[in-house]
Amino acid sequence: MAKIIGEALPNIPWEEKPAGCKDVMWRYSANPIIRRDEQKNSNSIFNSAAVPFGDGYAGVFRCDDRARRMNLFAGFSKDGIHWEIEDEPLVFEGDGIPDEILKVQYRYDARVLKFDDRYFICWCNGYHGPTIGLGYTYDFKKFYQLENAFLPYNRNGVLFPRKINGKYVMLSRPSDTGHTAFGDIYLSESPDLVYWGRHRYVMGTSPFEESAWQCTKIGPGPAPIETDEGWLLFYHGVLTSCNGYVYSFGAALLDLDDPTKVLYRSRPYLISPQMDYECVGDVPNVTFPCAALTDAATGRIAIYYGCADTVTGLAFTKVDEVLDWLKKNSL
Numbered sequence: 001m002a003k004i005i006g007e008a009l010p011n012i013p014w015e016e017k018p019a020g021c022k023d024v025m026w027r028y029s030a031n032p033i034i035r036r037d038e039q040k041n042s043n044s045i046f047n048s049a050a051v052p053f054g055d056g057y058a059g060v061f062r063c064d065d066r067a068r069r070m071n072l073f074a075g076f077s078k079d080g081i082h083w084e085i086e087d088e089p090l091v092f093e094g095d096g097i098p099d100e101i102l103k104v105q106y107r108y109d110a111r112v113l114k115f116d117d118r119y120f121i122c123w124c125n126g127y128h129g130p131t132i133g134l135g136y137t138y139d140f141k142k143f144y145q146l147e148n149a150f151l152p153y154n155r156n157g158v159l160f161p162r163k164i165n166g167k168y169v170m171l172s173r174p175s176d177t178g179h180t181a182f183g184d185i186y187l188s189e190s191p192d193l194v195y196w197g198r199h200r201y202v203m204g205t206s207p208f209e210e211s212a213w214q215c216t217k218i219g220p221g222p223a224p225i226e227t228d229e230g231w232l233l234f235y236h237g238v239l240t241s242c243n244g245y246v247y248s249f250g251a252a253l254l255d256l257d258d259p260t261k262v263l264y265r266s267r268p269y270l271i272s273p274q275m276d277y278e279c280v281g282d283v284p285n286v287t288f289p290c291a292a293l294t295d296a297a298t299g300r301i302a303i304y305y306g307c308a309d310t311v312t313g314l315a316f317t318k319v320d321e322v323l324d325w326l327k328k329n330s331l
């Protein structure tokens, strides 16, 4: 049986699979867990990330305000389900960067991960177009910002939670200035979190005859989860329908020592927009995963995902179940 390599998390948000459910991933029955107006000035709260912190959880939330400005806010929770989100956006102090890079244009779709004694935050950062912002905190009070990882344009970046072969490693999805109609996943490495290079292709869209939910673009979701069989990556995929983009998500397993090697990749999606709160909102038909909590003791996985660019939902699976499914349903 596949095992998560990581810490136990006895209080992981969890609900057993409903009787009769045939899916490998199931939604929390009280979704959405975060309403669109739960924060002081928010129009919508979605595509957000959480990590275990202290005896509860901390997170970085995308709250678009009522001027529809996109920014990131810290939040705290005892149980990972009920959240208190701060009124004021994150303020980063520069770690070796000039004010020009610290200036906020827009910030969205954060991923958060624990790496040794630090929590890293990667987000889509406006700098003459979208690129990948990178920062860290020790305590979710003081935040430090590093150089942007890449040139514009790039919208989805996520750091691996440890070095691989002595290097920091990041997955990302290069894009364009608009609502990019393409997108593949690449891997880049860095000796110091400042200079990123050795860019390598990991995987791209699939032909629509083979797996249509991921035929327009794909991008990395939560930070990859280390298992004894490889890095478990949840990723989003987009289908272009006659009514616009449809965002679903699936899973892949990447080689532990060389994560450019894709061992398995799901043909079917795990979650696609089907519930009302996923189909109706500011951007209809979007399910967009940004964080995964794991409990190494039981193999439980809880995923936070944005729903219709409006609210935030939770979905559950178990590592052995999802890997078994992945092997039987690989492209």
Ligand code: BMA
Residues within 6 Å of the ligand: 047, 108, 109, 155, 179, 247, 283, 286, 288, 306, 309
């Ligand atoms: C992507 C990003 C996400 C968003 C999605 C659907 O390009 O902007 O933030 O959830 O589009 O609108």
